[in-house]
Amino acid sequence: MTATEPREKLVGQAIKRREDPRLVRGQGRYMDDIVLPGMAHVKILRSPLAHARIRNVDTARAAEAPGVLGVYTGADFADVNALPYAWQAAGVDNHVNTPRILAVDEVHWVGDPIAVVVAETPQQAADARDLIDLDLEALPAVVDAEATTHNGAPQLHENALNNIAFEWDCGDEAGVEGAIGDAAVRISQRIRNQRLIATPIETRGAIGQYDAGTDEYTFWLSSQAPHVHRLVMAAFVLGHPEEKIRVIAPDMGGAFGSKIFMYTEYPLVGLLAKQLGRPVKWIEEREEHALATAQGRDHVTDLDIAAEQDGTITGLRVTTWANLGAYLSTAAGGIPTTLYGRMVAGVYKIPNIHCKVYGTYTNTALVDAYRGAGRPEAAYVIERVVDLVAAELGMDPADVRRKNFIPTEAFPYDTGIGMLPYDSGDYPAALDKALDLIGYSDLRQQQADARANGKYLGIGFSSYVEVCGIAPTAWVTSEGWGAGLWESANVRVQLTGKVVVTTGSMPHGQGHETTFAQMVSDGLGVPYDDIIVEYGDTAGTPFGYGTYGSRSLAVGGTAIVQSVEKIRDKITKIAAHMLEVNEDEVDIDAGTAFVKGAPDRNVSFGDIAATAAVGAGLPEGVEPFLDATTYFDPPNCTFPFGTHIAVVEVEEDTGNVEIKRYVAIDDVGNVINPLIVDGQVHGGIVQGIGQALWEHGVYDDGGQLLSSTLMDYGIPKASWLPMMELDRTVTTTDVNPMGAKGAGEAGTIASTPAIVNAVMDALSPVGIKHLDMPLSAPRVWTAMQEAKEN
Amino acid sequence: MQVSMTVNGQERSGEVEPRTLLVHFLRENLGLTGTHIGCDTSQCGACTIHLNGKAVKSCTVLAVQANGADVTTIEGMAKDGELHPIQEGFWEEHGLQCGYCTPGMIMTTADLLKRNPNPTEAEIRHGIEGNLCRCTGYQHIVKSVQWAADKMAAQSGD
Numbered sequence: 001m002t003a004t005e006p007r008e009k010l011v012g013q014a015i016k017r018r019e020d021p022r023l024v025r026g027q028g029r030y031m032d033d034i035v036l037p038g039m040a041h042v043k044i045l046r047s048p049l050a051h052a053r054i055r056n057v058d059t060a061r062a063a064e065a066p067g068v069l070g071v072y073t074g075a076d077f078a079d080v081n082a083l084p085y086a087w088q089a090a091g092v093d094n095h096v097n098t099p100r101i102l103a104v105d106e107v108h109w110v111g112d113p114i115a116v117v118v119a120e121t122p123q124q125a126a127d128a129r130d131l132i133d134l135d136l137e138a139l140p141a142v143v144d145a146e147a148t149t150h151n152g153a154p155q156l157h158e159n160a161l162n163n164i165a166f167e168w169d170c171g172d173e174a175g176v177e178g179a180i181g182d183a184a185v186r187i188s189q190r191i192r193n194q195r196l197i198a199t200p201i202e203t204r205g206a207i208g209q210y211d212a213g214t215d216e217y218t219f220w221l222s223s224q225a226p227h228v229h230r231l232v233m234a235a236f237v238l239g240h241p242e243e244k245i246r247v248i249a250p251d252m253g254g255a256f257g258s259k260i261f262m263y264t265e266y267p268l269v270g271l272l273a274k275q276l277g278r279p280v281k282w283i284e285e286r287e288e289h290a291l292a293t294a295q296g297r298d299h300v301t302d303l304d305i306a307a308e309q310d311g312t313i314t315g316l317r318v319t320t321w322a323n324l325g326a327y328l329s330t331a332a333g334g335i336p337t338t339l340y341g342r343m344v345a346g347v348y349k350i351p352n353i354h355c356k357v358y359g360t361y362t363n364t365a366l367v368d369a370y371r372g373a374g375r376p377e378a379a380y381v382i383e384r385v386v387d388l389v390a391a392e393l394g395m396d397p398a399d400v401r402r403k404n405f406i407p408t409e410a411f412p413y414d415t416g417i418g419m420l421p422y423d424s425g426d427y428p429a430a431l432d433k434a435l436d437l438i439g440y441s442d443l444r445q446q447q448a449d450a451r452a453n454g455k456y457l458g459i460g461f462s463s464y465v466e467v468c469g470i471a472p473t474a475w476v477t478s479e480g481w482g483a484g485l486w487e488s489a490n491v492r493v494q495l496t497g498k499v500v501v502t503t504g505s506m507p508h509g510q511g512h513e514t515t516f517a518q519m520v521s522d523g524l525g526v527p528y529d530d531i532i533v534e535y536g537d538t539a540g541t542p543f544g545y546g547t548y549g550s551r552s553l554a555v556g557g558t559a560i561v562q563s564v565e566k567i568r569d570k571i572t573k574i575a576a577h578m579l580e581v582n583e584d585e586v587d588i589d590a591g592t593a594f595v596k597g598a599p600d601r602n603v604s605f606g607d608i609a610a611t612a613a614v615g616a617g618l619p620e621g622v623e624p625f626l627d628a629t630t631y632f633d634p635p636n637c638t639f640p641f642g643t644h645i646a647v648v649e650v651e652e653d654t655g656n657v658e659i660k661r662y663v664a665i666d667d668v669g670n671v672i673n674p675l676i677v678d679g680q681v682h683g684g685i686v687q688g689i690g691q692a693l694w695e696h697g698v699y700d701d702g703g704q705l706l707s708s709t710l711m712d713y714g715i716p717k718a719s720w721l722p723m724m725e726l727d728r729t730v731t732t733t734d735v736n737p738m739g740a741k742g743a744g745e746a747g748t749i750a751s752t753p754a755i756v757n758a759v760m761d762a763l764s765p766v767g768i769k770h771l772d773m774p775l776s777a778p779r780v781w782t783a784m785q786e787a788k789e790n
Numbered sequence: 791m792q793v794s795m796t797v798n799g800q801e802r803s804g805e806v807e808p809r810t811l812l813v814h815f816l817r818e819n820l821g822l823t824g825t826h827i828g829c830d831t832s833q834c835g836a837c838t839i840h841l842n843g844k845a846v847k848s849c850t851v852l853a854v855q856a857n858g859a860d861v862t863t864i865e866g867m868a869k870d871g872e873l874h875p876i877q878e879g880f881w882e883e884h885g886l887q888c889g890y891c892t893p894g895m896i897m898t899t900a901d902l903l904k905r906n907p908n909p910t911e912a913e914i915r916h917g918i919e920g921n922l923c924r925c926t927g928y929q930h931i932v933k934s935v936q937w938a939a940d941k942m943a944a945q946s947g948d
Contacts, residue, residue, distance in 0.1 A: 016881055016882060016884065017881070017884065019889070020880065020881040020886060020889070021873070021881065023886055023889030023892055024864075024873065024877040024880050024881055024886065024889075024892055024893075024896065025824070025864065025865070025867075025868055025873070025877065026822075026823070026824015026825070026863065026864030026865050026893045027824065028824075028889050028890070029823075030823075030826065030890060032817075032823075032827065033817075033823035123807070123809075199924060200888070200890075200924055201826075201828040201834055201836055201888070201890045201891045201922060201923070201924050202826070202828065202888070202890045203828075251888075251889065252888060253826070253828070253888050253889070253890025253891075254887075254888040254890060254924050254925055255888075256924070285830055286828070286829040286830045286831070287830060508888055509887035509888030509889070509925050510887065511887070675884045676884065678884075678930075679884050679887055679925075679926060679930055680887075682926060682927035682928075682929045682930065683887065683924075683925045683926050683927045684927075685927055686926075686927030686928070687924070687927075709829070709830065709831045709833070710829045710831055710833035710834055710922070711831050711833060715922055715924060716927075716928075717919045717922065717928075718914070718915040718916075718918050718919050718921075718923075718928040718931065718932065719912075719915040719916050719919040721915070721927065721928055721929075723911070723929060723932075724927070724929055747927075
């Protein structure tokens with residue numbers, strides 16, 4: 001290739017991932033693969049009761065068991081701070097109770113940690129754990145998000161009257177009251193968004209190491225945000241200087257939000273390592289994951305809808321009880337308020353909305369962000385609302401959507417309920433494309449034919465919008481978040497011409513190494529293989545708030561792009577000096593800087609890098625080395641959107657739901673790597689389908705978790721799913737220079753209501769208007785029998 | 791007690807407790823950490839290996855039961871530095887994201903394609919349903935298996 005041939009751009013290409021060769025060989029380094037000399041192993045004894053007073057914990061027999069190095073109870077950590085609560089429900093009182101390292105006096109959920117054993121091997125630790133004698137005095141428990149607020153319900157915490165952690169609202173209460181009063185059509189419905197268990201295939205884990213000579217801790221953590229874990233442990237839990245704590249996040253076997261938060265086990269392994277003078281490892285058992293890792297969703301919601309006869313929605317009142325579990329997890333206050341309440345308008349122009357949220361304590365595992373985090377709950381609310389209106393009026397749900405869409409010319413659009421303005425959108429375009437791809441004009445006829453043959457065929461829509469690229473620090477802090485949400489990146493060019501990118505983002509399956517390298521390769525015109533992307537170690541990367549909220553590209557990626565721009569400017573300066581021309585006469589491409597119109601006059605990227613690194617022959621006033629760091633705080637979030645359509649058939653004899661087709665039109669703005677985006681969308685859709693049909697974290701009335709293993713918790717299997725049909729529309733955003741919006745959560749947000757709406761459509765001939773998830777075969781079959789009897 | 795077995799073509803032995811699971815022997819005694827553990831109840835399939843040529847979940851086999859057996863793990867799939875066609879297929883078709891289920895998924899696929907070299911989509915989905923993936927929604931995994939089947943068929947036709 002000569003300098004005159006423009007180099008083929010990598011952005012936009014479906015490049016296969018550079019992460020994969022080592023992973024397909026079994027050479028990944030996940031938490032339990034890490035072995036340190038002298039490492040001891042931790043097992044945690046957790047409460048078998050949902051609510052109880054701790055009378056006594058007798059550790060004597062356990063302490064004498066083979067291989068045991070130490071047994072500890074809450075009293076041993078009584079002087080360690082409880083975990084911090086980082087995202088308050090904004091503008092209201094939050095009655096805060098957070099977990100302690102180990103429970104003291106009282107336990108509040110099945111899984112509340114009571115004691116810990118450290119032994120030479122995990123098996124010895126587990127054996128000794130069985131020898132701890134617990135004397136617990138059972139107390140009454142409550143598990144339901146709403147019932148916990150009733151008079152007479154067991155009280156969890158003294159400072160939270162009626163178990164209410166906060167009461168928050170947004171929108172116009174009086175306006176909604178008026179709209180409902182004036183409405184030609186009024187619909188009320190209670191819906192439940194059931195509790196989910198994140199269930200990455202790798203559970204959480206933590207390794208702590210303490211160097212007494214330097215007073216330094218090193219942690220290996222399952223972490224989507226290693227810098228934040230370091231900061232929080234330093235400032236709030238361990239009270240130890242931040243620079244004497246290093247957090248390393250190794251390869252992670254999935255997370256889906258569950259590895260964002262501060263957990264008690266993380267400081268615990270550090271404290272134990274210091275106590276014992278040995279590195280200490282804790283690997284979460286699968287059942288522990290169900291009991292002790294933060295869970296998702298769990299809302300009870302009352303809907304009151306006002307509409308006109310033509311399908312125009314004029315008012316929406318949403319009253320939600322959000323189950324937060326026994327204590328407040330790290331971001332528990334923000335998920336059901338900012339990321340849920342402020343998103344219930346969805347893609348629609350609704351003049352009157354009010355959303356009231358009660359965050360409630362119950363004797364259950366803590367609830368926090370799980371893939372989508374608030375936005376799936378909001379999309380579920382509004383997309384069920386639209387279908388309830390369509391069903392009530394006998395209208396085509398596609399028509400009700402179109403009638404109420406925010407007009408394309410209205411962007412940026414303020415929904416009036418406190419969300420930042422939606423950046424850009426073209427909702428009819430996505431709907432039209434989805435209708436076209438699924439062949440909607442024929443589909444309704446096929447449905448009529450199927451019904452005539454006694455089959456229950458249903459078509460379900462979901463036109464969604466989500467808020468992602470979560471940032472503007474000024475906004476999130478005004479919304480109760482206790483830190484920043486900017487991102488940073490460093491780009492430096494080594495003497496050898498290799499480019500090293502360090503990012504504060506923390507990939508765990510999303511392929512950042514590939515995507516970021518594509519961007520940098522284009523930006524600097526250097527070969528893709530010469531770019532190294534580093535992350536996951538606080539000792540070697542600039543501060544980052546982490547990977548969640550579909551924000552790595554929009555926020556972290558922009559920090560990289562801006563660092564690349566700085567390097568490019570410096571390269572231009574140096575090249576102009578070397579070529580003896582003005583800077584505006586220099587262009588960069590294909591690994592060279594050359595004189596515009598005279599490409600034979602060029603210097604190679606390698607020569608420029610070497611010149612800069614050595615520092616000889618630089619223009620006056622230019623510092624040696626090509627090295628740039630950027631801290632990027634965007635002006636807005638991004639708002640991806642789309643329309644998904646599902647076609648399902650319900651088997652009359654069993655209630656089983658079969659997905660016949662699934663079409664997804666997503667608009668995530670410009671796409672860097674379509675292969676990776678498709679993978680994100682597929683996985684997201686299937687997680688949302690899992691919620692619609694199979695997944696449920698079930699607590700009995702006494703607070704026992706009945707779905708604590710993969711025998712009982714139904715994550716989707718390959719044979720339950722169809723091939724999904726994907727396409728995109730592209731509406732760019734000016735929030736970041738790539739015009740990219742974010743793709744990590746869109747599928748999960750969209751798919752749940754599409755499936756539920758399809759099943760409700762299938763069941764409409766028997767008069768069923770709403771069923772709560774999961775729409776498991778027994779639940780659907782039972783509802784069909786009851787409906788037929790009536 | 792002492793166990794010996796052939797692992798990826800090499801004679802390996804070690805001292806284990808009678809209750810030691812094969813997956814723990816492979817990971818802890820032999821350091822073959824490519825075989826993963828994802829559950830305690832034999833649902834997830836992350837620990838799938840080949841025992842005497844058949845795919846098994848190595849969390850459901852005691853190490854002593856594998857005494858004298860021929861074991862292949864993910865580390866034994868690539869030959870002479872070249873990826874196995876199934877490994878290539880997962881790379882080509884983006885059949886993995888976090889990569890944690892991948893070794894088990896690849897071992898199951900190898901068994902599936904040995905029994906059924908040209909499976910339909912439904913046969914692939916049925917064949918891998920004992921292996922759970924939380925990232926991909928399985929679509930690209932199905933395509934990876936199809937890619938591998940095509941490549942292996944082309945190779946055997948050479």
